[in-house]
Amino acid sequence: MKIAFTPVIYEHAARFVGRSPWDVSRDAELLFHAHRLAYLEYHQQVICVGIDIYNLEAEAYGAKVENMGGDAIPAIHEPLLSSLDEGLDLKPFDPQQDGRIAMVLDVGQRLKREFPDADVRLPVAGPFSIAFNLRGISDLCLDAALRPEDLAKVLMRLAENQAVLCRAVADAGLDVAFFESAAAPPLLSPQQFHDLEMPALRRILQLAAECIGHPVPCIMGGNTCPILDDILSTGTNYVACNVETDQAAFVEHVARTHPHVRIRVNLDPGVVACHEPERIYRGIDRVLEIVGGRPQCVMGTGCLPLETPPENMRLIHEYVARD
Numbered sequence: 001m002k003i004a005f006t007p008v009i010y011e012h013a014a015r016f017v018g019r020s021p022w023d024v025s026r027d028a029e030l031l032f033h034a035h036r037l038a039y040l041e042y043h044q045q046v047i048c049v050g051i052d053i054y055n056l057e058a059e060a061y062g063a064k065v066e067n068m069g070g071d072a073i074p075a076i077h078e079p080l081l082s083s084l085d086e087g088l089d090l091k092p093f094d095p096q097q098d099g100r101i102a103m104v105l106d107v108g109q110r111l112k113r114e115f116p117d118a119d120v121r122l123p124v125a126g127p128f129s130i131a132f133n134l135r136g137i138s139d140l141c142l143d144a145a146l147r148p149e150d151l152a153k154v155l156m157r158l159a160e161n162q163a164v165l166c167r168a169v170a171d172a173g174l175d176v177a178f179f180e181s182a183a184a185p186p187l188l189s190p191q192q193f194h195d196l197e198m199p200a201l202r203r204i205l206q207l208a209a210e211c212i213g214h215p216v217p218c219i220m221g222g223n224t225c226p227i228l229d230d231i232l233s234t235g236t237n238y239v240a241c242n243v244e245t246d247q248a249a250f251v252e253h254v255a256r257t258h259p260h261v262r263i264r265v266n267l268d269p270g271v272v273a274c275h276e277p278e279r280i281y282r283g284i285d286r287v288l289e290i291v292g293g294r295p296q297c298v299m300g301t302g303c304l305p306l307e308t309p310p311e312n313m314r315l316i317h318e319y320v321a322r323d
Contacts, residue, residue: 003291004298005320006045006264007272007313010053011073012304013038021306022067022074025051026100032107036114042313045298046119048177049108053123057165058133060099061090071306079136084143087134087154092161095168108174122169124208126180127158127200128188137187144192155200162204166211176208176216184222193227205234219264221302225250232258241265242302248290255294264300265291267316272301273308277315284319 014024016037024030031049039047050056052074055065063080081087095101104122112120131140131154143151169176183197201218208216217238218231225245232239232254241250241263254263271283284299291297299320301308 002322003288003320004045005300005316006298007042007301007304008046008048008266009035009038009042009044009304010048011051011306012308014051014071015306015310016041020071021051022069022072025065025074028103028107031104032110035107035111039111039115039118041310046121046177047111047115048121048123049104049111050123053177053179054125054129054133054182056099056101056104056123057093057125057130057162060093060095060101061130061134062098063133076133079134079139081134084135084139084147084150084154087131087157088150090154090157090161092164095165101165101168105168105172105174108169109172112173119175121175121177122165122172124162124165124169124176124178124204126178126183126204127155127162128183128197129180130158131155132182132187141187144188144196148192148196152196152199155197156203159200159204159207163207163211166208170211170213176212177219178205178208178216179219181219181221184220184224185226186223190226190230194230198230198233201230202234205236209235225253228253229257232261236261238262238264240300240302243268247287251290251292251294251297255296259296261296263294263297265297266300266302269302269305269308272312272316273305274312275309280312280315281319284316288320 011021013034014021017030017034019030024034035047058076059065063076065074065076068075108120108122215235215237218236219240221242223245241247254261265287267283271279287299
């Protein structure tokens with residue numbers, strides 16, 4: 001059975017210019033050429049303009065992104081907010097002045113001019129993922145347990161603040177790629193997700209849809225089956241079905257309850273990056289069996305590892321295109 005296949009390219013683009021993810025993430029020319037060359041190679045469904053996609057907003061708020069060396073993805077290690085109270089009055093950042101957002105917007109526009117038929121999107125993070133970088137994992141988990149009402153208020157503040165970024169993306173003639181992987185279990189329990197995260201998640205997806213003019217994908221990594229009904233209730237039109245979850249149950253549930261929602265069923269990134277064609281074929285066959293001919297499904301990779309040989313993508317394309 002033929003199925004559309006689209007790799008998911010972030011830091012992997014850096015390999016096309018022979019530089020580290022850190023170098024590419026900080027330089028407009030490198031970022032443009034990395035994603036340009038990746039698209040010429042893969043013609044993936046979406047060009048998502050970024051390398052370290054979850055760092056942009058936290059950096060714009062003032063957090064420091066650090067060079068982890070080698071091929072590691074840049075990361076934030078020192079929380080910006082020393083207390084949850086500091087997040088209650090957090091003012092929106094300026095997309096044109098703060099952090100790297102203006103650079104990424106400019107690169108996105110250049111890519112759109114280069115490939116006018118491509119779907120060029122900017123990464124927009126969800127409130128819990130931003131809070132994860134601003135507070136740090138330990139403090140954020142304590143906040144969820146000890147101050148849930150205040151955390152819910154901070155998440156809503158962060159969601160409302162994302163309106164400035166969504167408007168900047170729309171004004172640039174681009175689209176939104178929305179990500180919220182930090183909120184998935186087990187970091188939040190399904191009940192915590194429903195009580196603390198859902199109001200803010202629903203709000204940011206509403207804001208994004210209003211700015212862009214249509215519903216946007218809600219991409220979350222991890223085991224999302226326990227929170228799938230909540231995710232679908234946001235009105236999103238596109239979800240990711242990850243290897244960490246029960247993929248067969250996920251696909252069946254979405255197809256039955258929300259048949260209009262598109263599902264990206266991800267291959268295991270470790271399999272995609274391996275040097276064993278037969279192992280890759282088995283991974284593809286497994287996804288095809290799960291999809292079962294459903295027309296709303298596409299096959300993806302999750303975040304494609306930097307080290308993935310480009311020839312693996314050609315191998316997958318040829319395999320899924322066979323009669």
